[in-house]
Amino acid sequence: MKHLYILIASVIIVLQPGCSSDGWISLFDGKTMNGWQPSENKDSWRIEDGALVSRGPRSHLFYVGDINNHNFKNFEFMADVKTEPGSNSGIYFHTKYLESGWPDKGYECQVINSAPEVEPGSYIERKMTGSLYAIRSVWKAPVQDNVWFNYHIVVQGRTIRIFINGEMMVDYTESDNPFRPENMKGRLLSPGTFAFQCHDPKSVVYYKNIRVKPLPDDAPTPGDPTDDPEFETKLVELASNNFPLMDLHVHLKRDLTMEQALGNARKYGFTYGFALNCGLKMGFETNEALEEYLTDYKKPPHTFLAMQAEGREWLDLFSKETIAKFDYVFSDAMTWTNDNGRRMRLWIKEETEVGDPQNFMDQLVDRIEKIMNNEPVDIYVNPTFIPDEINHLYDELWTVERMDRVIKALVDNNVALEINDRRKIPSPSFIKRAKAGGVKFTFGTNNAGPDDLGKLAYCIAMVRECGLTQNDIWMPVP
């Protein structure tokens, strides 16, 4: 009972603005706008059932109250947030009051759980809830519309961390003189206040239990800034251009743990799809074994789960219901039976019969077409792979005619093409041809363990070399 009284007492204290318990201080009393000042369209903000609600044309609601004289350097910030479908909003920190327009000082932490319907070809916001806007993104919303979730921002020294429902989405440490796009020069750490965004009249977002815990000004920086400023510039350019940076082909193999993998994803602002190998002689061989694994699998909410369909027998091994539990399915054309009846895995020399390279290529292209035409896959991965012994002939063997047959099979069946980071395939000329033919792309590492889970360097290089835009990228529909 005593514990209950203490619990109730502390809840009451937290709800009183200005009072603190464990260092947390409420910034909103749930009844009045005391301490808050809206910009431009001031009627876009109201209070409903103890929550601040954005409902109207663009406006930003700034904290201008007495706590810390509305000037925060190091802090923890928390709010409970709820979105209606298609709503866009955000939480700014280190910002300052601006009478009109988008705040030009400080960082924005993104709030959007589903993009609104738009005309085909127009802008779709891909930077989802938990993103540090334009700097590090989460490309899959970790939470859903119409459900309250907890937004937690920690700024300590030069490190910014964002947690959604306790799960870390962003772990970013600002370096000296970081690259910022022309219209985002003010996205830098320097003390300031908080603001909520009312983005547009169709966006309805609720905020409550808004609280802050100031931390000492000299709190040490827990994270590390980038050691590769050139690559960092590319990352920020792509993130700010709304270009989804997703590695949809990650394996938790060897000793690679989920936590390690997610740490790598946060380092670069990537969203991961974790893939299970399913097929004869490859990982899961029976529906029962796969179901058992799926029952225990704890999927991080900001990640995807993929089935890597192996070999050509996979459709007989797994039920439709089990396959439907994955966010997407992909396969490669590295396991097939040749005209002599030999089942080959092309990356294993002892199993592979190459013979005449031209004849081998004709068989390979035929198998790729059959896989795309007959198997319900979303992505063709490890694409255009050929065995090591003829790989030096890659450009010669992948003739225009063969490329076009593969591209047609992809387009006809609505299958996306992976740009594979580990093997650096397909070649730029293949990618350019596929893009011109209307193929969508994904990025994938296909790591063998913890050591080769990299930073998508080949994929990112191909963006510029082949002129890829966000509209060329395939998105899983969870």
Ligand SMILES: [Zn+2]
């Ligand atoms: Zn794989």
